[in-house]
Amino acid sequence: MQNIVERLLKGDRRALARMMTLIESEAPVAHRYLAELHRSAGRAHIVGVTGSPGAGKSTLVTRLVRELRRQDCKVGVVAIDPTSPFTGGAILGDRIRMMELSGDPNVFIRSMASRGNLGGLASSTRDVVRAMDAAGYDPIIIETVGTGQAEVEVMRTAQTVLVVSAPGMGDDIQAIKAGILEIADIFVVSKADRPGADQTVAELRMMLTLGSNRRKAAWAIPVLKTSVPNNEGIEKVIEAIQQHREYLTTSGMLLQRAQRQARSELQALVLHTVLNTLNAKVSEDEWDALVEDVATRERDPYSIADELEARIGLR
Amino acid sequence: MSTTDARPIRVLVAKPGLDGHDRGAKVIARALRDAGMEVIYTGIRQTPEMIVEAAIQEDVDAILMSILSGAHMAIFPKVIDLLKQNEVDDVLVAAGGILPDEDIPAIKAMGIKGCFGPGTSTDEIIRFVRENVQVDRLTVEV
Numbered sequence: 001m002q003n004i005v006e007r008l009l010k011g012d013r014r015a016l017a018r019m020m021t022l023i024e025s026e027a028p029v030a031h032r033y034l035a036e037l038h039r040s041a042g043r044a045h046i047v048g049v050t051g052s053p054g055a056g057k058s059t060l061v062t063r064l065v066r067e068l069r070r071q072d073c074k075v076g077v078v079a080i081d082p083t084s085p086f087t088g089g090a091i092l093g094d095r096i097r098m099m100e101l102s103g104d105p106n107v108f109i110r111s112m113a114s115r116g117n118l119g120g121l122a123s124s125t126r127d128v129v130r131a132m133d134a135a136g137y138d139p140i141i142i143e144t145v146g147t148g149q150a151e152v153e154v155m156r157t158a159q160t161v162l163v164v165s166a167p168g169m170g171d172d173i174q175a176i177k178a179g180i181l182e183i184a185d186i187f188v189v190s191k192a193d194r195p196g197a198d199q200t201v202a203e204l205r206m207m208l209t210l211g212s213n214r215r216k217a218a219w220a221i222p223v224l225k226t227s228v229p230n231n232e233g234i235e236k237v238i239e240a241i242q243q244h245r246e247y248l249t250t251s252g253m254l255l256q257r258a259q260r261q262a263r264s265e266l267q268a269l270v271l272h273t274v275l276n277t278l279n280a281k282v283s284e285d286e287w288d289a290l291v292e293d294v295a296t297r298e299r300d301p302y303s304i305a306d307e308l309e310a311r312i313g314l315r
Numbered sequence: 316m317s318t319t320d321a322r323p324i325r326v327l328v329a330k331p332g333l334d335g336h337d338r339g340a341k342v343i344a345r346a347l348r349d350a351g352m353e354v355i356y357t358g359i360r361q362t363p364e365m366i367v368e369a370a371i372q373e374d375v376d377a378i379l380m381s382i383l384s385g386a387h388m389a390i391f392p393k394v395i396d397l398l399k400q401n402e403v404d405d406v407l408v409a410a411g412g413i414l415p416d417e418d419i420p421a422i423k424a425m426g427i428k429g430c431f432g433p434g435t436s437t438d439e440i441i442r443f444v445r446e447n448v449q450v451d452r453l454t455v456e457v
Contacts, residue, residue, distance in 0.1 A: 024322070087348065089347065089351045091354050092353060092355045095358070096357060099357065099358055102357070102365040103365045109372055109373075
């Protein structure tokens with residue numbers, strides 16, 4: 001068998017799929033493969049799509065992909081759904097709405113369970129996207145879990161973030177005003193054939209004029225309406241995504257975002273190793289005893305942390 | 316060779332054929348989720364091509380197909396052929412729905428390991444999947 005990395009770089013779909021499994025499972029060899037892939041990645045435009053549950057994310061993604069296929073792009077989709085906190089299981093249902101796309105070998109859809117990560121993505125989403133990028137998919141669309149207020153992790157992986165809102169959820173806009181609305185590069189008001197769409201658009205525009213958004217001057221955040229039954233608005237969204245890409249490139253923001261992402265990635269990698277090192281030295285029984293001591297106020301967490309840090313050579 | 320801890324089993328639950336009755340498939344999907352598996356549910360009216368492409372992209376450990384329309388003897392061989400064409404040889408395939416007794420030997424001869432008719436308990440299906448998925452797919456090997 002040829003090396004999995006070589007096969008992936010040649011566009012072999014099974015090699016890509018297996019690589020994603022290795023990455024998701026945190027197989028020890030995955031980092032070595034990813035290191036090889038890193039050089040070939042970085043070409044794809046990475047687009048995040050986020051919004052509350054039922055806002056219309058999957059439907060929007062499906063339409064975007066269909067339009068991008070018309071432009072002959074080889075499109076990747078990573079769709080994340082939540083893992084049950086009780087059983088560890090998950091139902092990954094994003095493919096249901098993307099049915100019309102399946103069977104097309106130039107569309108690669110991968111469903112991921114969040115596996116306990118709370119930021120709207122799975123912890124390995126960034127690396128899964130990197131593998132897709134190296135395999136030649138461009139653009140790559142990340143669909144987050146249905147989000148509430150604080151799931152802003154997608155901005156650390158995507159270059160262009162779409163926030164989707166459905167009409168008739170006016171209070172919803174209020175509720176998320178300080179949360180994910182801040183990370184939008186493009187607003188999409190879905191289900192525009194339903195009553196209240198214009199009001200939602202107006203509220204979003206109003207909000208944009210109120211805040212002192214640092215990015216506002218350089219990039220005017222568009223608010224776009226889409227309607228699937230009326231087949232409206234998708235081309236405009238694609239145009240806006242492409243314009244945003246242009247803006248990122250010419251303004252130097254693309255590099256700046258890449259650097260910010262690289263910094264947070266490096267820190268996350270080191271933190272991860274520190275935690276693994278610690279867990280290798282502290283048995284489950286010892287953890288239980290330490291945790292109990294803190295919970296019963298027998299001991300304080302700070303001195304225990306000092307001791308644990310000393311054990312892995314940090315003190 | 317190195318291995319990692321067992322990861323969740325990934326299962327594709329697919330509904331081929333033209334009947335739209337997917338309550339049974341949804342019950343199975345839910346039960347497998349509650350058993351700690353990651354279930355990719357594709358919805359109704361899937362063609363064999365769609366099922367196999369989804370199984371490849373999602374790198375699933377098992378494919379469970381539910382069919383009530385009577386088209387199983389037309390659809391199952393196509394799915395099996397497409398899997399072979401794509402050199403997918405390490406995925407467990409099982410079937411459920413309305414499968415007449417006289418067809419079961421032929422279905423099993425295709426390489427479909429489990430056949431589950433009406434009245435099967437979800438526990439039985441969970442156990443079947445756990446016992447029959449290829450173990451070396453679950454511990455990631457290099």
